[in-house]
Structures are given as structure tokens and as C-alpha cells.
Amino acid sequence: MIHGMPRQNTRPTDFPPAVQQQIARLAECIVAARKALGETQAQWAARLGISQPTMARLERGDASVSAATYILCLSQLNPQLDLTVLLPRSTAPAAPAHPSAASAKTAATVAAPATPSAATGVDDFVSLLASWAPASV
Template sequence: MPRQNTRPTDFPPAVLQQIALLSERIVAARKALGETQAQWAARLGISQPTMARLERGDASVSAATYILCLSQLNPQLDLTVLLPRSAAPAAPVPAPAAKAAAPATDSGVDDFVSLLASWTPASV
């Protein structure tokens, strides 16, 4: 496994809290569906120990694995709604038919995006 540039312990506390909250909700959703970690891991193409780490909120699990898990819960997942409007492409991108017409305008999301934009990782 390649060495990470930033250790998970160097992430800002707000990011670690978001990962923990996300993990808790993934666990709740999986359990609500009556499925085991092993079943989910097999469906996602990851190992059961990786699924357990994801559900513990392990920040060293790749973002792609978290996104893969989220897309299992919501096939219409569109993380671009987390980006500030200034980062939007010049030409409008049509929204999928199943999506609501208006994007979410949660100030918590804006605060999180601002935090990530201003964060400078600790030197290694």
C-alpha cells in the first residue's frame, strides 16, 4: 500500500467528525436493510475488514471506498452539489431526471467546503 502524504491524524477535527458521522449513518443504513458487513463488502468489491474500518470511521480508508459505499445507498449520488457555485462548469450540466431541480443550499455544507478550502495539511 502506498504511503499517504497526510496522516489521518493530521486531518482537521471537523473532517474527522464528518467521517465519523458518515460512518454512523452508513452503519445505520446497512443495518436497516438487514445486511451484514460481509454482504456489503462482497457487493462493493472490498474486504470485510475494510468494511469494518469504514464503519468505524477510519480516515485512512480511501475516499473512493466511502463514495462507493454511498453510491450503493444512493445510486443518484452527486457530490458536485458540495462544491461552491464558483467551481461550477461554465456550461450548465443537465441534472439526472430523478434529482430535484433545485440544489440543496445547506450552510453546513458551505461551511465544510470553506473549511476544506482553507485547510493546509501538516508537513510530514
């Protein structure tokens, strides 16, 4: 029988401080957006199909919550979520030939030339989150 490579798990406490800080800032933005919508953790968790304790962990910036759960939460705030805009231009997929009106801004962002910036990746990500108006979910 052929065995695959052993599974290697990185404990959240082993993540570099910069990664932990990004998760914490993301969590703060999610809390602010949820509160701006006037919803409780329980309401938000029910909508996402997760437990309220998991929602509380997510909002504390718990790095052991899966990336998929964070992305699911973000997609509730922005149904046109496209995290590829965070990738360097050379690695981002090409924009569709005929972007829809909903994705035109994202396509333009992906196609925009990269410019040097003093902002950190955290600041770029927070700016992206701030650009999403917490409209009706």
C-alpha cells in the same frame, strides 16, 4: 531522468478535527443505512468488492480508508450519487441541458441559488445523506 514531485501523505491523525468529525458522521450514516437494509458487513463488503475488515474500518470512520471506497459505498445507497451538489454554486459544473428524470432533483439542486445557512458542512452532508431513502440496492 525527470522526477515528479515527492509524494506527500497526510496521516489520518493529522487531519483537522472537523474533517475527522465529518468522516465519523458519514460512517454512522453508512452503518445506519446498511442496518436498515438488514445486511451484514460481510454482505455489504462483498457487494462493494472490499474485504470485511475494510468495511469494518469504514464503519468506524477510519480516515485511512480511501475516499473512493467511501464514495463507492455511498453510490450503493444512491446510484444517482452526485457529490458536486456539495460544492459552492460557482464551482459546481453546469447542469445538463436536458436532465433525465433521475437526475432532475440533482440538477435543480446544483442550479439553486446559494442561501446563507447556519448549518455546518457536516449538517448539510448529513441532511443530504438522510434525503436518500435506503431503497433496494
